[in-house]
Amino acid sequence: MHLWAFVFASSLLGLAAVAQIVVTPFSTTGYLDEAKADTSDFNSGGTISVNVYIITIPKNLLFEFPAAFVPFVKVAADPSLHGYEVSINGNVVNGQIRAGQISIAQLSMHFGNGYIESVGDGSIQILNGPLIRINDPNGVFSKSYNLKPFFTADDENPSIAAFTGFPMCIPRSTSDEKCPDSNRPAGQRSFNAPDPAVMAPFKAGDFLEFAGIKLGNEIICSEIRIFA
Structure with a gap:
């Protein structure tokens, strides 16, 4: 068989194989x-x-x-x-x-919004709404929470933040150096954090959006954004 004929025949066989997929x-x-x-x-x-x-x-x-x-x-x-x-x-x-x-x-459209009524021990109470927590296995934004680690917040490209992108947090104590009260000017909803190297705490009166999964009567959040 001539070389050109062999190549032509091989090509036809290849096309036939492709055509079967x-x-x-x-x-x-x-x-x-x-x-x-x-x-x-x-x-x-x-x-x-x-x-x-x-x-x-x-x-x-x-x-x-x-x-x-x-x-x-x-x-x-x-x-x-x-x-x-x-x-x-x-x-x-x-x-x-x-x-x-x-x-x-858990539910693709599982989200909500509202005003913060109070900020407690690793949690946020939404006015006339649910108690929410940050799903934070590494304890970056708040006290560590790891019951559902696959639904974690993103702690490297922060998904807990103001809409400006500045990372937010829930203080672990009154003297939390990673989430100092001093980084949130009193009485201001729109603010510039005095120290850009640390996060700013959530405050009562903030309006936020959140998304997460429901466990019991709480929403365990992978994302929170405040309008600030």
Whole structure:
């Protein structure tokens, strides 16, 4: 066989193989019914069940939480996440659903706003509303809280902040050097912090927006923004 004929025949075989791969887009949002990792490896893939669909999770795919990205193997190991809302975008490849992007939340529109009535021991009471806490496993913005670490606040690109981007905090004590009362001029809602190297404390009367998950009668927040 001549070389050109061999190359032509090989190309046709390659095209035939490609033509057999059928790919269509896929998306769904629903409750997480089940999650199984293939191995215990950090980057393991596996499968999840959502809305009766069985969806393949490829290796190295991270679950997107409100302010964190978490390996699938850790999600699969936490049965308390069953029943949470997940949104998946991906493809159906020869009949198999493969996830390409996946996010998870207790409720995707779980947020609120209001005025601060009082700031207490690691918590904020919203006027005529819920008691909220910062989900802060590393104790950056407030007292450490780690019951739901996957739904953490972002403590490197602060998600607890004024709308100007300045990081805010709940004092751990009356002499908290990381959240000093002196960094919030008395009686001012719109302010310039005297010391830009430390955070400014929330104050009664601040108007804020918050987003998080509900545990008992409290909202455990991954994001809080005040209008200041």
